[in-house]
Amino acid sequence: MPDTQNEGTIKITVEFSGGLEMLFSNERKLSLYIPAIDADGSRSNIAFLVRHLCETFMNDPRKELFVLDDTVRPGILVLINDADWELEGEDKYVIEEGDNILFVSTLHGG
Amino acid sequence: MAPSLCAHCKTNRALILRPKDHSKLCRPCFLTTFETEIHHTITSTGLFTRGERIAIGASGGKDSTVLASVLKTLNERYDYGLDLILLSIDEGIKGYRDDSLETVKRNAEQYGMQLCILGYDELYGWTMDQVVEQVGKKGNCTYCGVFRRQALDRGAARLGLTHVVTGHNADDVAETVLMNLLRGDLPRLSRTTSIVTSTPSLAADPAANTHIKRSKPLKYAYEKEIVLYAHHKNLDYFSTECIYSPEAFRGSARALIKNLERVRPSAILDVVRSGEDMAKLVPDSDEGCGRVCTSSVPAAEEEQGGCGSAQGPSSGGDLATLEQALSSDDRAADAALEIEITTSSIAKRTAPLPLTVGKSRKVPKAPNNTRKQPKKQVMGQCKKCGYLSSQDICKACVLLEGLNKNRPKNHIEVGYEPEKEATSVAEAVKQLDVGAG
């Protein structure tokens, strides 16, 4: 990860919990830069971030435990700056500089 | 998207979208609403009595952690006058429970509750590691599941308590409703939807028996809200690993529930309510308690949890396993072994009749009734340990008998044949699987 911010990138924090961290090398918190504009020329949204995380940070081959039918699998909660992503437009939410995106699995035993 | 305001206080920014009614709430309003609903569940069902000592089945996972936190809050806020104790079960798998037991220990401190950890070795004389050593890796989940089902009741009896609360949530209940619906097992559906279940305790003498009451105060709470409550209240919980195996999850009733929720969030509570309504059609099959305590139904064999969590739903919710179980039920039905059949449909009856009256009763099959009836369970007590069981000897005691018979007295003893022992235990497991309801 570059320490300095390039033109056209935004800095965000991504967190995993509820067991999801196991799919990401037990990393609970990532600080990362993502391009402000994705390959299609539109502003990066959650759908882009999810693809990006799968391609770049997931070491576990069981991608279906995170993504199913091109979206976050049912049973995984997404909080955008602590708010339910359903209040924010789900995977169409356009990511802003400094956003905190938390993925929590509800699928683990209680 | 402009941030929306909390529907309750109309002041703070809404952070939570409630699955059951789509209301948008801010953090403090959500926490209060969640707690108030649990309080309502508790009071409307008369779940607790003042001065009661209650064991909270605690695994360190989200559900039991939230349950302990909420019960502590409500006990203080509404002065229930309860004495709450955390009860944890250690299966005795080296390293496996370490993190979750550490979590429970921290919870005990955080909530100022007494903690009691009981091991399988204390309850059964065997740790899971010892079981695995004897029976091998294959089939040991059977032992773990059977032992776990009774562990909390046995543990409570040890502590002299008669009431255990568990963290089963609405998703768990909806899952078991679907499973039992798919297998046509209405008696069990009725048992699992009830908020209170009871099992005869473990006194060898049935006359000295007191019932262990089991209840699930989070029965109407969505798993999503439980996780959000833990998150927004910064609760300290542990996520177990075992359940995440894709084999256990793929194609499970659990996955179905989560997919339904994504399409229509109220579906989970609708399934729970439907289950309760169907349960009303099922005559009380509790022999021990009969019609006297209508709110209380037997709990034994309620939980199907396999390896992985104290109340893990996934293994039991596996549709492939269900298929197998159903086909073996069919085989048993063809062989007409211990099958009791009802002649007419329940709908035709004006008053509900017991599906099963006694162990020996067999109703002749009506010639025009071609539908296969599921095997009925007749709930009695284990002759060995007193636990609720459909057989003379409960599953745990059968397994223990097999284990103890083959317990190596001396590892260097001449003639010790580990392979043979493993086979005989495996056979015992096989027999159990066929008989398993």
Ligand SMILES: [Zn+2]
């Ligand atoms: Zn509010």
Ligand SMILES: [Zn+2]
């Ligand atoms: Zn027994």
